[in-house]
Amino acid sequence: MIDPRIIREDLAGIKEMLLKRNMAGVVDIAELEAVDRERREIITRTDELREKRNSLSKEVGKIKSQGGDASQIMKEVQGIGDTIKELADRSNVLNERFNEMHLSIPNMLDKSVPDGKGEQDNVVVRTWGEKPKFPFAPKAHFDLGADAGILDFERGVKIAGARFYVYRGLAARLERAIINFMLDLHTTEHGYTEIFGPYIVNDESMIGTGQYPKFMDEYYRIERDGLSLIPTAEVTLTNLYRDEILEGENMPVYVTMQSACFRREAGAAGRDTRGLVRVHQFQKVELVKFVDPETSFDELEKLVANAEEVLKRLNLHYRVVLLCSADTSASSAKTYDIEVWMPGLDRYMEISSCSNFVDYQARRAKIRYRKSKGDKAAYLHTLNGSGLAAGRTLAAVMENYQKDDGSIGIPDALKPYLK
RNA sequence: GGAGAGAUGCCCGAGAGGUCGAAGGGGUCGGUCUCGAAAACCGAUGAGGGCUUACGCUCUCCGAGGGUUCGAAUCCCUCUCUCUCCGCCA
Numbered sequence: 001m002i003d004p005r006i007i008r009e010d011l012a013g014i015k016e017m018l019l020k021r022n023m024a025g026v027v028d029i030a031e032l033e034a035v036d037r038e039r040r041e042i043i044t045r046t047d048e049l050r051e052k053r054n055s056l057s058k059e060v061g062k063i064k065s066q067g068g069d070a071s072q073i074m075k076e077v078q079g080i081g082d083t084i085k086e087l088a089d090r091s092n093v094l095n096e097r098f099n100e101m102h103l104s105i106p107n108m109l110d111k112s113v114p115d116g117k118g119e120q121d122n123v124v125v126r127t128w129g130e131k132p133k134f135p136f137a138p139k140a141h142f143d144l145g146a147d148a149g150i151l152d153f154e155r156g157v158k159i160a161g162a163r164f165y166v167y168r169g170l171a172a173r174l175e176r177a178i179i180n181f182m183l184d185l186h187t188t189e190h191g192y193t194e195i196f197g198p199y200i201v202n203d204e205s206m207i208g209t210g211q212y213p214k215f216m217d218e219y220y221r222i223e224r225d226g227l228s229l230i231p232t233a234e235v236t237l238t239n240l241y242r243d244e245i246l247e248g249e250n251m252p253v254y255v256t257m258q259s260a261c262f263r264r265e266a267g268a269a270g271r272d273t274r275g276l277v278r279v280h281q282f283q284k285v286e287l288v289k290f291v292d293p294e295t296s297f298d299e300l301e302k303l304v305a306n307a308e309e310v311l312k313r314l315n316l317h318y319r320v321v322l323l324c325s326a327d328t329s330a331s332s333a334k335t336y337d338i339e340v341w342m343p344g345l346d347r348y349m350e351i352s353s354c355s356n357f358v359d360y361q362a363r364r365a366k367i368r369y370r371k372s373k374g375d376k377a378a379y380l381h382t383l384n385g386s387g388l389a390a391g392r393t394l395a396a397v398m399e400n401y402q403k404d405d406g407s408i409g410i411p412d413a414l415k416p417y418l419k
Numbered sequence: 420g421g422a423g424a425g426a427u428g429c430c431c432g433a434g435a436g437g438u439c440g441a442a443g444g445g446g447u448c449g450g451u452c453u454c455g456a457a458a459a460c461c462g463a464u465g466a467g468g469g470c471u472u473a474c475g476c477u478c479u480c481c482g483a484g485g486g487u488u489c490g491a492a493u494c495c496c497u498c499u500c501u502c503u504c505c506g507c508c509a
Contacts, residue, residue, distance in 0.1 A: 044469055044478095047468090047477060048477085050479085051477060051478070053490080054478090058437075060490070064437085065437080073489070078489060081489075373448070
């Protein structure tokens with residue numbers, strides 16, 4: 001959530017942000033303002049009544065302890081109690097509505113985010129390497145994998161349904177190697193602590209990172225237990241410190257976790273229907289940071305560099321894209337995507353998304369820090385990025401390292417992991 | 420899944436309808452003492468909200484949500500979680 005002070009002091013700024021994001025319909029600004037105002041009025045009135053009740057009740061106690069008759073005051077206080085109850089009913093309705101709207105408001109965008117209406121307005125900030133040249137027509141990973149017998153889409157569909165797949169032999173081993181390589185890189189060279197935690201989380205966690213309540217349809221929720229399958233280890237990692245106050249001396253905190261990720265891909269019908277690009281279950285190594293607000297944009301640059309390093313070591317050509325206002329996800333203040341070149345698909349493919357959420361998730365998940373001992377607790381900033389999506393990395397390795405006989409070369413960086 | 424016990428501030432722990440935001444201890448911070456430190460002693464030390472230019476005033480919070488009452492940490496109901504025993508189990 002955004003700082004509620006913004007709602008009181010800069011409604012125009014919120015309006016502008018919604019327009020830039022192309023999300024003007026998400027929140028009714030006029031209603032937001034009215035509900036907030038009335039709810040605060042009621043808080044003030046209720047507080048005054050409570051104060052009166054408290055002092056009169058104390059008096060009752062005093063009178064009774066001296067054996068006096070307090071029935072007159074008791075009657076009066078009873079009336080106050082009834083009024084408070086009425087106000088509380090109204091207050092509950094208003095608070096619920098206010099919270100609903102507050103949770104729906106996307107994050108404020110950083111000034112450096114370019115205006116834009118969609119993907120086409122994203123800005124390429126740098127590229128690394130070059131498109132590899134093939135003396136033959138490079139195949140898409142799904143054809144390569146099917147021909148080599150290492151990607152089995154038919155059986156994935158039989159076992160689970162559309163957008164599921166099975167790895168056999170080299171594909172399975174290669175993806176495991178990719179994951180181990182990435183985890184080792186981030187833990188031994190980039191300063192991240194490896195975490196392993198739940199793939200299934202409660203609603204508080206999904207709200208904390210911003211998935212719920214706005215985007216319910218996009219995730220798998222086990223109704224019976226009120227639990228959801230994580231769409232990314234970001235949920236597990238960021239919620240590590242939900243409802244906690246970190247000590248400044250222990251910051252910044254860098255954590256990484258490998259997990260399966262589950263996405264319903266509602267609304268993606270017809271897009272990327274073939275291959276490993278858009279599936280319901282995939283593995284990913286996630287990077288999450290908890291940092292001092294003053295440093296968070298520097299930390300974002302370092303985070304992107306950490307993710308890029310994976311592609312450099314795999315010698316895969318990529319570009320880094322700064323997402324425009326309309327393409328930046330709702331929780332994020334600023335996002336870079338890393339797009340790897342896919343010679344078989346003949347296009348770039350997003351393989352990592354790195355975002356600075358500033359205090360948006362921290363506020364939702366109540367993650368605070370104390371800069372030094374004795375300081376007041378304040379919201380910290382959270383960031384996350386894929387480091388990287390393993391299934392897509394596998395696809396990229398396959399397409400970029402393919403040979404004309406249909407076999408696949410192994411990047412040097414992965415060789416120690418494939419003995 | 421069955422039976423029982425419990426959930427209090429940074430931690431431990433008392434409190435069992437009124438003056439309790441909560442005894443006591445520990446921790447932390449500040450001070451006295453000391454050449455310095457330890458010990459001892461003294462003092463301070465939660466979070467969130469509303470009103471206010473401000474000093475400040477005030478409300479809420481004792482796992483969560485309801486209820487009883489003039490008044491609830493304390494009584495009642497529901498839920499969640501933790502622990503112990505039994506069952507099951509990679």
